[in-house]
């Protein structure tokens with residue numbers, strides 16, 4: 001019998017979309033190990049959102065609360081997770097491959113002498129242990145990870161697993177515990193919001209990206225308008241970021257964000273290998289480029305050869321007509 | 326100030342990855358090896374921090390084969406002072422054991438701060454720096470950019486970019502590890518005198534097997550393969566109005582993504 005412990009994330013009182021995916025996966029894996037799936041949420045005022053995990057089949061959630069956990073700090077969160085681990089004694093520990101998930105798990109894995117697989121796109125049970133599939137070399141290759149350790153850990157790439165049909169009548173039982181505070185060597189002095197309302201690229205379902213072809217920050221507005229018409233998040237190539245058209249937070253690719261949306265629209269992006277590295281697992285790729293030989297077309301499901309300055313306003317209008325956004 | 330940089334040699338990001346016929350690993354025959362791009366940012370930030378502190382030493386630390394010496398020399402040519410290479414010939418390592426040997430190798434160095442990359446672009450693990458910090462019982466900020474030395478020289482103030490364009494300004498008491506993201510400082514080029522000087526800068530050599538002290542990997546990797554090819558897509562042709570209308574229709578009815 002093996003239990004599965006997973007970290008669920010709450011933002012502004014709401015459960016993250018990728019945490020619903022992970023909850024569904026944790027329940028599935030736990031049933032295969034004849035064990036229980038336990039959720040853990042860490043932070044201030046997270047208990048209420050945690051109840052919602054019940055909708056995906058999770059019965060028990062530990063909510064670690066405390067003022068010191070108001071903002072994410074690696075050491076503090078890792079300690080909080082370790083405390084829950086020592087109580088629930090899981091065989092498998094999971095998190096989403098988010099900014100916090102990727103940072104907490106290695107700290108905990110080292111303490112537990114547990115194997116860890118990062119940013120997995122498949123997780124299953126084989127011979128009673130976790131087995132993972134993950135991209136390496138920025139998605140240019142794939143590899144299977146077999147665990148040698150008694151405790152097995154993995155982070156999961158957002159948008160990789162199906163969310164279980166929610167049973168809205170069910171609530172998880174939430175046990176609140178207070179965080180043990182220790183003298184942290186890291187303090188947050190200030191939090192800056194660069195751009196109001198910018199959504200997280202790595203969990204976006206639709207992304208509209210612009211490249212060097214936009215020519216200026218001002219012109220990037222047509223990318224933003226197209227994105228708005230779809231409720232999409234704005235991405236960019238490194239050339240657009242380096243030219244100062246948009247901030248690095250939007251960069252998709254090897255030295256930017258890895259994204260996994262259901263729809264990726266690349267506008268005026270040539271499709272350099274480092275850009276493809278960040279978006280190649282998108283379910284559907286659309287390319288708009290005036291050069292019919294641009295490498296992006298070889299990865300695209302749909303392509304239009306033409307001038308984006310002419311095409312994007314038309315597309316924006318048509319999406320608006322259809323979706324009313 | 327005594328500053329360390331964890332530096333890994335990785336394939337250039339332009340490299341086309343080929344797999345060995347038996348799927349046991351990648352074919353390394355035509356690879357151009359470089360400093361992991363994020364570690365190169367680390368070298369740059371380390372050199373800047375040394376200047377800000379009014380002097381000291383920058384030491385690059387690599388666990389790798391003999392081949393990695395070229396990349397270490399490149400960092401020395403940029404201005405680092407010396408290197409420590411842990412020879413990994415004949416031992417198979419994972420993130421856990423890599424962190425074990427790196428932390429052992431630097432324990433006696435008494436670094437005040439250690440730079441690492443946000444991730445290695447070969448295995449994309451995002452593990453070794455945090456694990457090394459855990460082994461040393463040091464704090465660690467991942468990812469970090471815009472690094473400034475505190476007035477007391479016993480702390481640093483850094484920016485941590487988080488999802489959604491939010492930036493956290495954090496203060497870390499030293500010693501600690503900073504995992505560099507692409508920041509505002511492009512890594513400097515090595516000057517010709519720098520390249521000449523680098524040839525005589527010392528690189529100490531340790532053996533991974535000696536540092537492991539019986540510790541073993543926690544994972545094994547197998548079944549290396551290329552991702553499935555995407556099948557050729559549809560190129561839509563016609564007047565702008567017509568192709569846009571067709572695209573919207575296909576996305577809704579065929580691809581069902583909007």
Ligand SMILES: Cc1cc2nc3c(=O)[nH]c(=O)nc-3n(C[C@H](O)[C@H](O)[C@H](O)COP(=O)(O)OP(=O)(O)OC[C@H]3O[C@@H](n4cnc5c(N)ncnc54)[C@H](O)[C@@H]3O)c2cc1C
Nearest residue numbers: 211212213237238239253254255256268269270275290308
């Ligand atoms: C270590 C390293 C890391 C890197 N990391 C990244 C990364 O994370 N992300 C990334 O994106 N890149 C990255 N790069 C850079 C990458 O190699 C390319 O330089 C970059 O992706 C090119 O951006 P682009 O496609 O916008 O520009 P270009 O390659 O210049 O392409 C512009 C495209 O726009 C088209 N175009 C021009 N005008 C129009 C028009 N009016 N209408 C329609 N189409 C038009 C052109 O035909 C062309 O295909 C990295 C490079 C290195 C060395």
Ligand SMILES: Nc1ncnc2c1ncn2[C@@H]1O[C@H](COP(=O)(O)O)[C@@H](O)[C@H]1O
Nearest residue numbers: 331332388441442444445450451452453
């Ligand atoms: N073999 C190694 N030698 C030196 N530093 C390493 C090594 N492996 C990883 N690192 C450091 O740890 C960071 C994260 O690596 P990874 O966990 O493999 O993504 C890298 O950017 C390096 O700074």
